[in-house]
Amino acid sequence: MKIFKLILLIFIAFITTSQEVEEIVVSAEKIEKNILDVTTTLNLYEGDFLDTQEITELGQLSYYVPNFNVQEQEVSYPSFSMRGIGNDSGALTFRIGRFLNGQSMGTTTMSSFALFDINRIEILKGPQPTTFGVDASAGAVNVVTKKAEIGKTYGGFSTGFGNFNRSYIETIHNFTLSENSALRLSTYYVDKDGYTKNLNGGSVNGRGNANAVRLSYTHNLTERLLADVVLYHEYNDSPGPGFKNIFIPSPRDQKNSIYGPVDFRNDELANTKRYLNTYQFLFDYTLNTNSSISFNLQNSSTRTDNYFEADGSFIQLFSAMNNRDDDLESYEIQYNFKNDILSFFVGFNEQTRSASESYEFYFDEGYLMSFLGVDALTSFQYGLPGILDPDFGGAGVFASNRIFDSALDLFSARASYGQAILANYQALPVPLYTENRFDRADEEATSLYFNSSIKVNENLTLTLGYRENETDSTASQSVPDCPRPLLLFGVCQTPSYEISNNFTDPGQGLFKYGANYAFNDDISFYANYSEGRINPVVAFSAVTPAEEVETIDVGFVIVNSKTFLSGAIYTYDFSNYSVQRLNYATGQTELDIMDTATIQGFEVYGSFNFGLNSKVFGSFGNNDAKLGSNTASGQSFDYAGNKWRFAPEYTYSLGIDISLNKFNTILAYTYQDDMFAEESNDPFTLIEGYGLLNLNLNYLMDEYEVSAFAKNLLDEKYLIDIGNTGGNIIGTPTVIAGAPLTIGVSISLNY
Structure with a gap:
């Protein structure tokens, strides 16, 4: 450990030799700041990094982010884990906030979207109560798209193809309409087959298909009033997730490998369809030299249809159709003040959202x-x-x-x-048994928040933030009479019922304290104490207590013309942490409430330029996350001491970017340590550690560019998920294999 610290000190001393400082601006603390001035642990990835690495999904980006995991096996139900904390706790309750241009994409089906024409992505670690609210009790992901640029007219066109019948088209057009306004139109289209073969025809595991368009309009309405409008539409039609059950092997699959094909023999193909629409209206009015008012409106909606094979086998043991409609409306008004000594903002937010979901289950009696x-x-x-x-x-x-x-x-x-x-199967002379279930959740929330920074001297800045939140929630579930009873029992498998529940949470004041010390023009150190809280989860039959967390982060940021380096150590203390567990008496997934739980770790990421033509970049994360020993009621906890879901102990990435004349080559390796896909830590839900090697090649010719990429260059065999419904109900877990070697080429024209 001493040798490691000595090497680290020598490395920092080497990379921080006096250089011209390059300013990096972020909006992680609700207003734009130099990254050297923030008091929040932040991972920043700019649009150029996404483009050169051919990153179009958050799941692809997560391999480069320390202590961050995103499972996007399909667009409608992504799973986020940050420093071991994940698992959304209900249809409308999140630990990790998802935001587009600072505005909430606060339902599960809205939080995965194509990454194209992006300015930057900010990944904020730890609770963000004053900036992003209670939906960000463990952190937040903020995707910032490129705005229309006034005074510039330009465009770009890119098209390409790849294996798995991949075809790709992307366009960008920026138009100056007047000396005060501009319009930006961006389109993105990708279509490809799934990478896992279905022996009965077709394919599965085809996430990433998208047909999207984004219109951005910027207008300086007056010298003081600026308006930004963002209209976004995305349609997805992809082969569905390929849950595979190797304990019920297909006679067509002789190898029965967890990485091999599936055999789904239903009339309906596994498929995911989603419509996503988002409308954002962002206004900023300058009152005087020191103050301004911002006002934001947003409306988002999704319509999702999924058909999936829950048992993961060739037999009709358990399959389902899922349809879901989500809606979100919000507005926010914020007053901002800044002078040489003091800066602060105070705001009010109101948000209404709903999720309406129906299931149709099928099985062979x-x-x-x-x-x-x-x-x-x-x-x-x-x-x-x-x-x-x-x-x-x-x-x-x-x-x-x-x-x-x-x-x-x-x-x-x-x-x-x-x-x-x-x-022991015996065919019965009846069609598939069918049963339906309907779920609905509604929520209305209001927040009042405040954040201030005071410059104590030339080096030291202190910050204080506070938020109050009140929420009204309603949840309901109903099961109608089945179309026909079970043949052998003469009754429906599940008796019909209709249950609803509502709850008003008065909230609790949440504080965030921070300090930033500017060591010199290139280096700053920061520390923060933050409180997070997940609102009580309102289910149709129960209300869980609010989940609370207190965190401490201590970190540093180094920025100059050659170096960008950021790192932090952290600790989390939870109370009333809820963990999903199957209730074996009902077959329903329920929540256990732990008394306490702790997490600690450290992380670092950055890049170093050797010169104009080469640089290295990388990240490293260490995370120690284990569940507590007792429930909040003092009972022993079934999962005591288990590792948290999707919480590898180590993650790292390392890449090199080399330019020679008109050629650019980027070679990057990412690694994730062993992790469990379920908090039960069932031995079969262990996902073994794996590394992926990615290669990107670019050739520049004035306004033209020819590119090629190879993801998973060595064709590593690995899994991205285990468990799912098959393990929870039937007892034979299903697996989803990761993408094999994926290649593609494209040509771009800029004008």
């Missing part, structure tokens, strides 16, 4: 009867709770988190279990 019988015999054989157990009924024998005994060969037991389900 012959396989259901086989599953019930085999599950009963298997639970008796191993002395484990099964689906018919009076205390743990509702899920298969191997869905229980209580079975992970080293004396049990879990893989062999599950394999035998799956084979027996196939062997």
